[in-house]
Amino acid sequence: MYPHTHHELNKPILDVQNVTVRYDGRAALEEITFHLHAGERIAVVGPNGAGKSTMFKVVSGVLQPSAGEVTIFGSQPHRHVCIAYIPQRSQVDWNFPVSVADVVMMGRSAKLGLLNWPRKKDWEYVWHALEIVELSDLAERQIGQLSGGQQQRMFIARALAQEAELILMDEPLSGLDTPSQEGLLNMLDALQNQTVTVMVATHDLDQAARHFDRIMLLNRRIIAFDVPQNVLHTDHLLQAYGGRLKVDSGGTILVDDCCPPD
Amino acid sequence: MSFFLEPLQYEFIQRGMVAAILVGILCAVVGTYVVLRGMAFFGDALAHTILPGIALGYLLTGGAREPLFWWALGTAIVAALGIGAISKNSEIKEDTAIGVIFAGMFALGIALISTVRSYAVDLSHFLFGDVLSVSPGSLWLIVIFGSLVLLVVFALYKEFLTLSFDPILATTLRLPVGLLNNLLLSLIAVTVAVSLQTVGVALMVAMLVTPAATASLLTRRLSRMMLLAALIASLSGIIGLYVSYYLSIASGAAIVLTATLFFLLVFLWKKLKGR
Numbered sequence: 001m002y003p004h005t006h007h008e009l010n011k012p013i014l015d016v017q018n019v020t021v022r023y024d025g026r027a028a029l030e031e032i033t034f035h036l037h038a039g040e041r042i043a044v045v046g047p048n049g050a051g052k053s054t055m056f057k058v059v060s061g062v063l064q065p066s067a068g069e070v071t072i073f074g075s076q077p078h079r080h081v082c083i084a085y086i087p088q089r090s091q092v093d094w095n096f097p098v099s100v101a102d103v104v105m106m107g108r109s110a111k112l113g114l115l116n117w118p119r120k121k122d123w124e125y126v127w128h129a130l131e132i133v134e135l136s137d138l139a140e141r142q143i144g145q146l147s148g149g150q151q152q153r154m155f156i157a158r159a160l161a162q163e164a165e166l167i168l169m170d171e172p173l174s175g176l177d178t179p180s181q182e183g184l185l186n187m188l189d190a191l192q193n194q195t196v197t198v199m200v201a202t203h204d205l206d207q208a209a210r211h212f213d214r215i216m217l218l219n220r221r222i223i224a225f226d227v228p229q230n231v232l233h234t235d236h237l238l239q240a241y242g243g244r245l246k247v248d249s250g251g252t253i254l255v256d257d258c259c260p261p262d
Numbered sequence: 263m264s265f266f267l268e269p270l271q272y273e274f275i276q277r278g279m280v281a282a283i284l285v286g287i288l289c290a291v292v293g294t295y296v297v298l299r300g301m302a303f304f305g306d307a308l309a310h311t312i313l314p315g316i317a318l319g320y321l322l323t324g325g326a327r328e329p330l331f332w333w334a335l336g337t338a339i340v341a342a343l344g345i346g347a348i349s350k351n352s353e354i355k356e357d358t359a360i361g362v363i364f365a366g367m368f369a370l371g372i373a374l375i376s377t378v379r380s381y382a383v384d385l386s387h388f389l390f391g392d393v394l395s396v397s398p399g400s401l402w403l404i405v406i407f408g409s410l411v412l413l414v415v416f417a418l419y420k421e422f423l424t425l426s427f428d429p430i431l432a433t434t435l436r437l438p439v440g441l442l443n444n445l446l447l448s449l450i451a452v453t454v455a456v457s458l459q460t461v462g463v464a465l466m467v468a469m470l471v472t473p474a475a476t477a478s479l480l481t482r483r484l485s486r487m488m489l490l491a492a493l494i495a496s497l498s499g500i501i502g503l504y505v506s507y508y509l510s511i512a513s514g515a516a517i518v519l520t521a522t523l524f525f526l527l528v529f530l531w532k533k534l535k536g537r
Contacts, residue, residue, distance in 0.1 A: 060434045078436070085434050096298065096427050097484045106424045110435035115417050142482035162435070 007082075008074035013038045013166055013197050014059060019068035021054050028054045030221050032068070038165070039195040041188060043208035046218035047241050052201040053088075055218070056168040059199075060085040072166065081110040084159030086169040089151055094144040100154050101139040104129055107162035122161075129160035133187060149180030156187060160196075167191075169200045173207065185211045205232060269507045277401050278393040282499030282517060285393075285460045285469065288408045290477075290491035291415055292453045293470035295446060297478060299426050302471045303357055304345060307364035309454050309466035311345070312337040313371025316388055316458075321374060327459075328399050334458050335407075338451035341367070346447045391462030391514040393503070400459060407456045411449050422446060423484060460499075461514040468518040473498065476525040479532050494524050 012035040021029040029051040036042060044052050057063035059070055061077030062085065072080045084107070107129075108122045118126075130136045133153040138146065146154060152172045159167045173181045185207060188198055202208055208215050209228035217223040217231050219240045224231040269275045296305050315337025316330055323329045345363065349356040375381045375388070387395075396404075415422065425432040425442050432439050454466055461469050477491035502517030509516075 057430075060430075062430055062433045081434070081436055083434055085430055087428065087430060093427070097478065097482050097487050098423070098427060099483060102423070102484075103427070106420070106427065106431060107435075109420055109424050109432075109437060112420070114421065117420070144482075158431075 006075075007072075011071070011074035012036060013073060015071045016059065017069045017071075019055075019058060019065045019070060021051070021058060021063065022066045027220060029058070029065075032222055034216070034222060034225055036166075036197055036199075038197055039192060040197050040214065041192060041212045042197075042199045042214050042216055043212035044199055044201045044216045044218055045203070045205060045208050045240075046223075050219045050240070052218060053170055056085060056170055056199070056201065059083070059166075060168055082163065082165040084162050084164035084167045086152070086155040086159065086167065086172060088170045089148060089172075089175065092143075092151075094151075096143065098143060099140050100135060100143060100146065100157075101126055101130070103143060103154055104139075104157045104161050107158040107160070107164075111163065125161045125163075126157075129157035132160060132190075133157045147180065148176045149183055152176070152180075152184055153187065156191070160194075164196065166197045167199070169198065171201050171203070173200075173202050173204060181207065205237075266504070269504065274394055274396075275503070275507065277396050277398065278513065279500065279503055281396045281401055281404055281460055282393050282503055282513075283496040284404050284408050285457045286473070286495030286499040286517075287492040288411060288453055289457055289469035290473040290495035291412060291488045292450055293474040294477070294484070294488050294491055295422060295426060296450065296470045297474040298484075301450070302467060304360060305450060305454070305470045306467035307345065307360045308338060308342055308451060309463045310364050310371075311341040311367040312454065312458075313388065313463055314367050314374055315341075315371075317371045317374035320384065320388075321378070327395070328397060328403075331400065331403050331455065331458070335452065335455040338455045339448055342447040342451035343444060346444060387462070388458075389462050389464045390512055391458065391460050391465070393460045393513045393517070394506075396459055404456050407452055411452050411456075414445070414449060418442070418445070419485075461518060465514050465518045468521060469495070472518070472521040472525050476521070476528050479528050495521065498524060 015035040017033055019029060019032040020027060032055065044055070046052060054063065058065050059077065060083045061070075061080070070077050072083065077083060104126045105118055105122065108118060108125060112118060112122060127136065127139075130139055133156050135150060135153055135157060138150065143151065143154065152169075155169075155172075156167070172184060176184065181204075188200070189211065191198060200212070209232060212228070214226060215228050215231040216225045217236055217240050223239045224233075224236045270279070293305075296302060312334050315333050319330050319333030345360055348354075348359045348363065371388075372385065375385050378384065421432075421437055421442055424435070425437065425439060425446075429439065432442070450470075453470070457466060457469055473491040473495035474487070476494050477487045481487050481490055498521035499517055502520040503513060505511060505520065506513040506516035511519075
């Protein structure tokens with residue numbers, strides 16, 4: 001019942017060719033083309049409405065593009081179970097009657113197969129994932145009792161239990177205090193050793209530059225996609241943010257784009 | 263002691279008691295998903311929408327009760343999948359579409375039943391149920407279809423849990439999301455058909471929602487919520503029937519009132535404890 005698509009390892013983990021997405025005739029993404037190498041950490045930055053969430057939905061196979069093609073290790077995403085999409089925290093029902101361990105176990109659903117109950121091996125995956133994100137002590141807590149940073153780490157654990165190779169995180173840093181943000185970013189650094197490829201949508205250009213291999217600057221089209229020092233130029237940022245960007249006399253760049261609407 | 267035993271000397275009360283307990287458990291377990299997914303209005307609409315189906319069966323079979331179960335079952339499944347399909351249509355808001363269909367179908371049901379001269383008595387039977395008139399045959403239908411629904415809920419526990427908590431995760435894990443959604447709607451439909459004789463069309467939503475909502479105030483785990491809801495619902499069934507016997511109140515109303523009282527007590531207790 002469940003697909004387990006063969007990975008052609010000579011193909012890139014993610015290859016996006018000429019992808020366009022239209023909602024009611026309005027283009028949310030236009031002519032997006034790029035590819036990722038296994039183990040890369042990518043920050044996706046751009047103003048609100050730039051199409052970051054839309055791109056993640058297309059890449060994960062939740063949304064069909066209006067044109068163009070997405071391939072994961074050489075085949076279309078809708079048969080792969082190796083992609084984890086971590087939702088924005090505001091889109092989760094934190095009162096749902098599940099524990100942290102329950103949520104992480106959900107990541108095993110695909111590998112378990114229909115009708116099967118978790119076996120010892122699956123619980124080992126769950127405990128190991130919780131250990132990596134340092135949530136073992138809170139495994140039995142109801143999810144609403146976690147802090148914002150812990151909630152994000154729980155979803156990373158779920159992605160690890162899923163044995164995901166491509167993790168897409170939608171605004172994981174929004175609403176977290178600085179220590180929690182740094183803790184989460186350090187955790188992503190640690191994941192790199194497991195050759196997990198990570199794409200993170202974020203608003204923080206400074207953190208994007210410090211913690212990620214490449215930055216994708218997006219505003220419906222890809223404006224720049226390269227190592228941080230080649231992307232964070234005033235002219236690129238002006239193209240992406242337009243009037244929301246202010247450059248003061250010292251060359252410091254201010255982006256007036258702090259809070260995504262809920 | 264004789265207070266408790268006296269009503270049970272009647273066979274029809276014994277059957278009613280068993281039916282009330284079984285239906286309570288079934289509605290509570292399925293109702294847990296109704297509550298968690300915010301489908302209370304859907305459940306209410308579904309129950310009302312099957313009235314024309316029952317009415318048609320009633321007119322064609324000349325008022326016999328048992329065949330009506332099959333009419334109810336058929337209509338409920340068609341209505342559930344129909345409402346499910348409508349809600350995917352984005353031109354009209356989901357609750358508006360359900361409201362339009364549900365009121366229209368309900369009116370059609372009343373119109374059909376009103377063509378019979380003695381319709382008032384029968385209509386009230388469909389609207390409010392009468393657990394004390396459950397025949398041995400009907401009880402078997404409750405047992406068989408109730409177990410079937412519970413078996414599916416148990417077997418697909420992890421799938422329904424994942425789908426209800428995070429539909430996008432279910433999609434990226436390539437679970438058969440459309441199939442599971444329609445299956446859940448069908449399970450609710452079967453539950454409504456099975457429960458019809460106990461509480462009737464009008465009070466159905468209370469059986470689906472009230473015990474599960476009460477349990478959700480008491481526990482933070484899905485499995486415990488189901489067990490607790492089932493316990494509350496069967497207690498409501500038992501207590502409700504005694505109340506109905508001794509105070510001569512309509513049985514469906516007595517059961518629902520008991521469940522509501524449980525909810526209010528737990529709600530107040532939580533409020534007082536929280537201060």
